Amino acid sequence: MQTYVVIGLVAVLLIVLEWTRSGMPSVLKPVCDPRVLDRFIREAQDTEVAMVRLCLSSCALSLSLTVPLTSVDFVAWDKKNVQEQAQEVQSGLWLLGKAIDVVRASVSNTALQSMLDNSYSNIHSIRQVIRTLNIQDWSPSPTESASLDTRQVSSTPELFRVQTNFLRGKVRLLLSHAPACHRSSS
């Protein structure tokens, strides 16, 4: 009797996990408040400024990291559809997350460590916010990753500058013009 109950519970748990993993259309309310992203941008700015002040000698990275491009051409951007924009944003966030992870492992300073942890969690939070806007999750495939628009950075201040401007530009544009938000307002 007990084993049946346990099996049933496990099955339910697996089903639930599968649903979440597959990225079922979120039943969560879309996060449309611009202040949410503004907070992340502020924290990224503070990290960028502090990184210049704190890293001192350990600013240079032993190996170069791949980061997304941040510059936005409005004309070209407007021409893209939401899916393309979302893909660009999500791939960029993924790259940033990976880069921060690498730096986090190599840094020993506790102050820097806490800031890196904060940035890493912020990246994940933004990805969550994007998920609430009914945008499908993107995961890198081996074929796609090569053709992404990326560049290389070799110092931590540069990495965080890229992060800040990525959030300011592409991520913000995507979130502010997300159809899920505009449907309700306009």
Add this chain to the structure above:
Amino acid sequence: MIRLRQLAPWALLLVFTCCQNASPGLWDAGLEKKADLLMRVEHEEPRCFAEGMRDLTCFWDEADGGTPHLYRFTYTYENEESNECVVESQQREGSETRYFCKLLKVQLFGLLDIRVYRGETLLYNRNLLINLVFLLDPPANLTVTRTGKPGQLKLSWLPPPLKYMENSMMYEVSCTTAGSRMEKVVQGNTEFTLRSLRPGTEYAIQVRVKPDGLTYDGYWSDWTLPISMRTLPDDADPLILSFSVIISFILVLLSLTIFLSYRRFLIKKMWPLIPSPENKFPGLFTVYGGNFQEWLGHSSGGLWQRPGFFYLEELPVMLEVLSEATMSPPVQIQPGDSRAPGLLKETTQENEDEMLPKADSGMEKKWDPDLQENWLMDQFQVLQQSSTPPSQSSLLESKDAYVTLSQNFDQHPGEGKLEDISEESLPLHVLFGTTETSTSHPDLGSLPQSSGSSQLSSQSSFEYPHNTWPSKSLTYACLTMADSGISTDYSSISSSRTGMECIYTNDYKNQMPKERQPLATPPTHTGCWVQEQHNSSPT
């Protein structure tokens, strides 16, 4: 005709494009203004600013006479190849030339690498993010209106017409009045209400805009043209003022009426009447300044030695001895003294409650043989005539004691006694009663009597003392004691007391000079005390 019409738009288009490419008039007045503004705040060359989402203008000044072809302007975006921009020039005052370059296709949020070459040499190199160098136009359509309240003005304006930047602006409002300028930063909103302005004054309002610095950043724009508006005057104040005046007036009237109606009560409460024993001790405070010894009598030294003297029950009954005390006081007195004991004895024998009149009468009897009999009679008459006579008997019979002011008790012979005539006069008052004695009960300090006596001393009623004793200073002390059976030994009271001396010198002011001379003997003697207990008759 038709061809021309068909050609016209094409011609116009051609001209337009030509002009665009050449763009000689690209540098207009608006750009000039912005450039001047930027000169003050930005110091990195070349100075660049973005007016909107799709342009970037960079400029630098040189004093070489205007040779734009010498310069090369290259810009490179991230991960891209470098591009070149055509440098243009604008002649300025003097020999200064302004070179500028305007980019029409820009990418924000990404680093832009700008290089300026003069010939082959690199003049300037600058990396910037275009989203951080905005220099916008001032806000448009600034309107200022009055709210209903004085000292308030409502402002509203339009935000910059940029598609992606509506929520990223902050504004600054400045209101200027004669002599003072106030600036306030407003976040986000395009309308604002100015409060706590002075009513009835003219204010000039201006607004300027800047990106808030989070996603977009830049420099403060130029101020809008000032708009003047006068605030509402304080119109409610006269009403409030009149109301307050009326109410305060009513309150004042009310308080006044209450105060007047309860004036006495209030005064009593505020300044309560502190009872003072002054009325019972006439002259104590006014004449002697509170010196009770002096007030009692100068020759009351003996008395003072006996504090018990002042207790009612212990006051011995006194027999005043009238004696002449001038030149021959001793002579005369002696017989008197000789009589005095007899008197005393008589009195004591007669009555324990020896009262003044009786003592007097006793003395009177003795005095009869003297020529002063009349005088005595007169005195007694005076006594009886005084207001206190009816009370006298009662007084005398009472257990109260009269204080005779006897300077006689003064132990110091003649020092000040003769001078203090007023004090000397007191006993007389007591003896003869005073018309002014208000107290019918002579307490120990039957001051009213004494005070009256002092007053009467100058009266004509005491003329006879003056007359009858021109040469004699009559002194006596009269102290009616309570007949409570005090047994006090007064034999030792007076040091100056001789066996038979009961001389009282009565010094009057007017007689002082006279009396002084004749008085050879120390005038001070203690009063003759008649003790009820008889024993210590000071003889």
